[in-house]
Amino acid sequence: MPRNEQIYPIFLIRLQLETINKMQSPSSYQSIFEGAYGLLTGFATTIRHLFRKPITEPYPEFKRRLPERTRATIILTRDPDGEERCVACYLCSGVCPVNCISMQSAERSDGRRHAAWFRVNFARCIFCGFCEEACPTLAIQLTPHFETCQPDILRLLYEKEDLLVNHGGKNNAYNFYRHAGVAMGIDKGDHLGEDRPVDVRSLMP
Amino acid sequence: MPKLMIDDRKIEVAPGVKVIAAAEQAGIVIPRFCYHPALGSVGACRLCAVKFLDGPVRGLQMSCMVEARDGMVISSTDDEAVDFRRFVIELLMRNHPHDCPVCDEGGYCLLQDETIAGGHAMRRSMGKKRTHRDQYIGELVQHEMNRCIQCYRCQRFYQDYCGYRDFGVMGSASRVYFGRYADGALENPFSGNLIDICPTGVLTDKPARFKGRRWDFQRAPSICIHCSLGCSITVNARYRELVRVEARRNDDINGHFICDRGRYGFAFANHPDRPRQARINGRDTSYEEAIQTTTQRLSEIARTLGPDSIACLSSSRAGVETQMSLKFLTRSQGWRQPGCFVDRSEQNSVTAAVGRLTPERVVSLGEIEKADLILVIGVDPILEAPMLALAMRQAQRAGAGIIILNPQPVSVPFAYDHRPISPDDLCSTLQKWTRSISSQTRTESHFVEKHEEYRGPETPSVPCPLPPVDSLLQNSRRPMIVCGTNIVGTAIIHAAADLARDIHSDCRFPGLFYVLPGPNAFGAAFASAGGKSFSDILPDIETGNIKALILVEADPIFQFPDQERVKNAVKQLDLLVVLDYVPSRSVGFAGQSLAEMVSPAPLHVVIPTLTHFETQASFINQEGRLQQTTPVHVNGLPMSQLTGGKHPPRKFRSDVPGAGARAAWQVLSELEAVLSSTPADSITFADIWYRIGLAWNISVENRTEIPGNLRILSTTVESEPMTEHYRDD
Ligand code: SF4
Ligand code: SF4
Ligand code: SF4
Numbered sequence: 001m002p003r004n005e006q007i008y009p010i011f012l013i014r015l016q017l018e019t020i021n022k023m024q025s026p027s028s029y030q031s032i033f034e035g036a037y038g039l040l041t042g043f044a045t046t047i048r049h050l051f052r053k054p055i056t057e058p059y060p061e062f063k064r065r066l067p068e069r070t071r072a073t074i075i076l077t078r079d080p081d082g083e084e085r086c087v088a089c090y091l092c093s094g095v096c097p098v099n100c101i102s103m104q105s106a107e108r109s110d111g112r113r114h115a116a117w118f119r120v121n122f123a124r125c126i127f128c129g130f131c132e133e134a135c136p137t138l139a140i141q142l143t144p145h146f147e148t149c150q151p152d153i154l155r156l157l158y159e160k161e162d163l164l165v166n167h168g169g170k171n172n173a174y175n176f177y178r179h180a181g182v183a184m185g186i187d188k189g190d191h192l193g194e195d196r197p198v199d200v201r202s203l204m205p
Numbered sequence: 206m207p208k209l210m211i212d213d214r215k216i217e218v219a220p221g222v223k224v225i226a227a228a229e230q231a232g233i234v235i236p237r238f239c240y241h242p243a244l245g246s247v248g249a250c251r252l253c254a255v256k257f258l259d260g261p262v263r264g265l266q267m268s269c270m271v272e273a274r275d276g277m278v279i280s281s282t283d284d285e286a287v288d289f290r291r292f293v294i295e296l297l298m299r300n301h302p303h304d305c306p307v308c309d310e311g312g313y314c315l316l317q318d319e320t321i322a323g324g325h326a327m328r329r330s331m332g333k334k335r336t337h338r339d340q341y342i343g344e345l346v347q348h349e350m351n352r353c354i355q356c357y358r359c360q361r362f363y364q365d366y367c368g369y370r371d372f373g374v375m376g377s378a379s380r381v382y383f384g385r386y387a388d389g390a391l392e393n394p395f396s397g398n399l400i401d402i403c404p405t406g407v408l409t410d411k412p413a414r415f416k417g418r419r420w421d422f423q424r425a426p427s428i429c430i431h432c433s434l435g436c437s438i439t440v441n442a443r444y445r446e447l448v449r450v451e452a453r454r455n456d457d458i459n460g461h462f463i464c465d466r467g468r469y470g471f472a473f474a475n476h477p478d479r480p481r482q483a484r485i486n487g488r489d490t491s492y493e494e495a496i497q498t499t500t501q502r503l504s505e506i507a508r509t510l511g512p513d514s515i516a517c518l519s520s521s522r523a524g525v526e527t528q529m530s531l532k533f534l535t536r537s538q539g540w541r542q543p544g545c546f547v548d549r550s551e552q553n554s555v556t557a558a559v560g561r562l563t564p565e566r567v568v569s570l571g572e573i574e575k576a577d578l579i580l581v582i583g584v585d586p587i588l589e590a591p592m593l594a595l596a597m598r599q600a601q602r603a604g605a606g607i608i609i610l611n612p613q614p615v616s617v618p619f620a621y622d623h624r625p626i627s628p629d630d631l632c633s634t635l636q637k638w639t640r641s642i643s644s645q646t647r648t649e650s651h652f653v654e655k656h657e658e659y660r661g662p663e664t665p666s667v668p669c670p671l672p673p674v675d676s677l678l679q680n681s682r683r684p685m686i687v688c689g690t691n692i693v694g695t696a697i698i699h700a701a702a703d704l705a706r707d708i709h710s711d712c713r714f715p716g717l718f719y720v721l722p723g724p725n726a727f728g729a730a731f732a733s734a735g736g737k738s739f740s741d742i743l744p745d746i747e748t749g750n751i752k753a754l755i756l757v758e759a760d761p762i763f764q765f766p767d768q769e770r771v772k773n774a775v776k777q778l779d780l781l782v783v784l785d786y787v788p789s790r791s792v793g794f795a796g797q798s799l800a801e802m803v804s805p806a807p808l809h810v811v812i813p814t815l816t817h818f819e820t821q822a823s824f825i826n827q828e829g830r831l832q833q834t835t836p837v838h839v840n841g842l843p844m845s846q847l848t849g850g851k852h853p854p855r856k857f858r859s860d861v862p863g864a865g866a867r868a869a870w871q872v873l874s875e876l877e878a879v880l881s882s883t884p885a886d887s888i889t890f891a892d893i894w895y896r897i898g899l900a901w902n903i904s905v906e907n908r909t910e911i912p913g914n915l916r917i918l919s920t921t922v923e924s925e926p927m928t929e930h931y932r933d934d
C-alpha cells in the first residue's frame with residue numbers, strides 16, 4: 001500500500017512536466033488550435049441558449065404555486081371547533097434548534113390550557129420544520145408563503161395574533177382534546193377510546 | 206459485607222441493602238417506579254426486573270425486592286430483563302391518557318422517560334382505556350387520576366412516612382384509586398412532597414400549573430429560609446419570576462423532603478409591591494443619590510450628636526454577610542453595636558442556645574431520625590420547625606419513644622407521651638432529672654427510690670402512671686433533647702443543655718437540638734453580641750438619644766407589639782434608613798411622602814436589596830451549619846408584571862427593568878467605604894468573607910463557595926463574648 005501511494009504523485013509530476021515542455025515548444029500549433037476550439041464550443045453553447053425558451057421564471061412578475069409541503073412562514077391553526085389548537089406545551093420551542101419560538105402557557109377562564117402569548121422570531125427561524133414535527137396538536141404548521149422580508153428586524157417578530165389563522169391548515173379534522181384524557185369540554189370517559197369512569201366503591205371483581 | 210457483581214462491576218455493600226440500591230452505589234441506575242430510597246420497596250410496578258445469573262437467587266427477579274447477598278452475579282442488560290421491562294412499560298401505558306402536551310409533569314415525568322427508554326412508541330392495544338374522576342384536593346396539589354400507574358408511592362409517603370390519614374388508596378382490581386374519601390384540602394403540612402414523589406402527572410404542583418416546563422426554567426440549589434432548619438431546596442425561575450420550589454436531597458438535614466411552607470412560600474420574591482427603586486422622603490431617586498444623602502446626614506449626626514446617637518438593627522432573616530457587614534460598619538464608625546432582634550428576651554434565648562451548643566452534643570436533623578428517645582421541651586414542631594416533626598416520626602417508626610413536655614398537647618403526626626408540666630415547674634423538673642440521672646450513673650443502686658420520689662409531681666392526675674422520664678432517659682442510648690427558644694426562657698434553655706451534658710455516659714450519647722426563631726438566628730447571635738435588641742433601644746429613640754436608625758432587612762414596626770409607640774418614636778428621628786427586599790411596614794413607613802410627617806426635616810431613605818434567590822447569601826441554621834444559596838436569576842421586575850401577562854415588549858433595551866437593587870452587604874460596605882473615604886467599587890463577596898474569616902478566626906477555603914458541612918459554633922469560632930445583657934425578669 002504505502003508503495004503505491006508514493007508512486008502516484010511522482011507519476012503525476014512527470015506528466016505535468018511533459019505538458020509544460022510541450023507548450024513551451026514554438027512548433028506546437030496543435031495546442032493553439034485546441035485552445036481556440038475550446039473557446040468556440042463554449043460560446044456556441046451560450047449562443048444556442050439565446051434562442052431557447054427560458055426555464056427560469058421572472059419573479060416577482062410570475063409567482064408559482066409552491067408545493068403544499070414547502071417550508072416557510074409559520075402559522076397557528078385552529079381545531080374543527082374553531083378553538084386555538086395550541087396548548088402551549090413548549091415542545092416546539094424545546095425542539096427549535098435556533099430558539100426562535102417563545103411563549104407563555106396559561107389557564108383560560110374555562111380551564112383550558114392555552115398560550116397567553118406566542119412569538120416566533122422569523123429573523124432567526126431557519127424553516128427546518130422541526131416544530132411542526134414535534135407539535136402534538138397539529139397547531140403549528142409551516143406554509144409555502146415565504147415573502148417575509150422586512151426593512152425593520154422587529155417586524156419579523158410575529159406575535160400570536162399574527163400567526164393565528166382561522167382554519168386547520170393541512171388537517172382540518174384533528175382535535176387534540178377529543179383524544180386527551182383531561183375533562184375539557186368533554187367529560188371523563190367520553191373521549192375517543194375511553195371507558196366510563198370507574199366506580200371506586202364497587203366491590204365487583 | 207456481601208460482595209456481588211452487577212453488570213460486570215464488583216461491589217461490596219452493607220448487609221440488608223436491596224439489589225437496586227446496591228446497583229446505584231456501583232453507578233448503575235435500574236429503572237423503577239415504586240421503589241424510593243426513603244419509602245422502601247413494595248414490588249408494585251415490576252419495572253426493576255433484572256436477571257440473576259449466578260449465586261443464591263436465579264432467574265428474573267425484582268431488584269427492589271431481593272437483598273444483595275454474597276456471590277450474586279446480576280445483569281440489568283440481559284435480553285430477558287430488558288424485554289420484560291419493555292412489556293411492563295407497554296402494559297402501564299395501556300390505560301394511560303393521551304395527555305402529555307397538557308400535563309404539567311412533562312419535563313419531570315419518570316413515566317415519559319421510561320417509556321421513551323423502553324422504546325414504546327406506538328400503541329398496540331385496541332381496547333378502551335379505563336378512566337377515573339379527579340378530586341379537588343386543595344390549592345397546593347392538582348389531582349388527575351387517569352395518569353396513575355399504581356406505584357403506591359403517594360400512599361406510602363402520606364400514611365406511612367408522614368402519618369396523615371386523609372389521603373390513601375381505595376378500590377380493588379383495576380379500579381385502584383389514590384385520593385381522599387371526599388373532595389377537600391389535604392391536611393398534611395408536607396403534602397407538597399407528593400408532587401416530587403409521584404412519578405407521573407397524577408399529583409402536580411398547582412400554583413405552578415401551566416407556568417412552564419422544567420427545561421425552560423433557570424434552576425439553582427438554594428436554602429429554605431422559613432424556619433431555622435435551613436432545608437435544601439431547588440429553585441425554579443423563569444422570566445425573572447420565581448415559579449416553583451422543589452425539595453433537594455440533603456441527608457444531613459431534610460433528607461428527600463421539605464414542608465409546604467418551604468415549598469410554596471416564595472411569593473415574597475415576586476411581590477408586585479417589592480421595593481425596586483431607592484426613595485428619599487417618598488420620592489424615587491437613584492441609588493447613588495440615596496447613598497450620598499444618607500452618608501452626608503450620618504456624618505453630620507455623628508459630628509454634632511456623637512456616634513452613639515446612631516443605631517442599627519438587622520434581623521435573623523438577613524444573611525451572614527449582611528449581618529456582619531453591618532457589624533463592620535458600626536465598628537469602623539464607632540457607632541452602637543448592631544442588634545438583630547426586636548425583643549430582648551428573644552435575643553437572650555437565642556444567645557443562650559447558641560452559647561450552649563458544643564461539638565460533642567450538637568446533632569443535625571438527620572441524626573434525630575436515629576434517636577431512641579426524644580425529649581421535646583417547649584416547642585411546637587409543626588409550627589416552629591415542620592421537618593423536625595417528620596424526622597421525629599421517622600425516629601418513632603424505628604422504635605424511639607417521644608416525650609413532649611408542654612402545658613397543652615401539640616398537634617404532631619405521631620403518638621407521643623405527653624407530660625403536662627406547668628411552665629413554672631419545667632426548669633426545676635429538668636434539673637431534678639439531671640441530678641437524678643447523673644447520680645444514678647455514678648451509683649446505679651438508688652434506681653428504685655428515685656422512681657418513687659418523682660412520680661408524684663410529674664403525673665399528678667394520670668390514672669395509669671407513665672414511666673418516669675428520668676428512668677426512660679437512664680435506659681436510652683441515644684437520647685435527643687429538643688428544646689425551643691420561643692416560649693421558654695433562658696433558664697430552661699440552660700437546663701436542657703445541662704441535662705444533655707450531665708446524662709452523658711460511656712453508653713449514653715445524648716444530642717442537643719435547639720429550634721431557633723429564624724433562618725439565620727444563629728448568625729444573628731454572633732452579629733448582635735455586644736448589641737442591644739430593639740426593645741432596649743426604643744426608649745433611647747423616644748428620649749432623643751438616638752437620632753439615626755438603620756434597619757437592615759428588619760421590620761420592628763411590624764414585629765414590635767405596640768406599633769403606634771414605634772411609629773411615634775421613629776417620627777422623632779433625624780434619619781431613618783430602611784434596607785429591605787419585601788414591602789414591609791417599615792419600608793412602607795419610610796417610603797411615604799413626608800407631608801404626613803410632623804417632625805422638622807427628618808430624612809427617610811429606602812434602599813431596595815436582593816433576596817437570597819438573586820444573590821449569594823449564607824445562613825447558619827440552628828445546629829450551626831453554615832450554608833449558602835446560589836443565585837437563580839437576576840433581580841428585576843418579573844415579565845408578567847412588566848407586560849401584564851401579554852407578550853414581551855417589542856422594543857430593544859439594554860438594561861433589566863426594575864433591577865435597581867443591590868445585596869444588603871454591598872450597600873452597607875459602600876456606606877462604610879464612603880464614610881471612611883476609601884474606594885468603594887471593589888468590595889466583593891470574597892472580601893466580605895475574608896473579613897468574616899478574620900473576625901471569627903476560621904479559614905474558609907474558597908471564600909466564594911462555602912461547603913455545606915461547616916459548623917460555626919461559639920466554642921469553635923472566635924467571637925466577642927455573647928453575654929446576656931439583661932436577665933429575664
Ligand atoms: S408544539 Fe404545538 S401545541 Fe405545543 S406549544 Fe408548539 S404549537 Fe403549541
Ligand atoms: S404523566 Fe407523564 S406520560 Fe403521562 S401524560 Fe403526564 S407527562 Fe405524559
Ligand atoms: S398517584 Fe402517583 S404516586 Fe400515587 S400510585 Fe399513582 S402514580 Fe403512584
Ligand code: SF4
Pocket residue numbers: 429430431432433434435436459463464465466467468590591592593
Ligand atoms: S422545615 Fe423549615 S427550613 Fe425546612 S422546608 Fe419547612 S420551613 Fe423550610
Ligand code: FES
Pocket residue numbers: 236237238239240247248249250251252253254267268269270
Ligand atoms: S421498583 Fe421494583 S417493583 Fe417497582
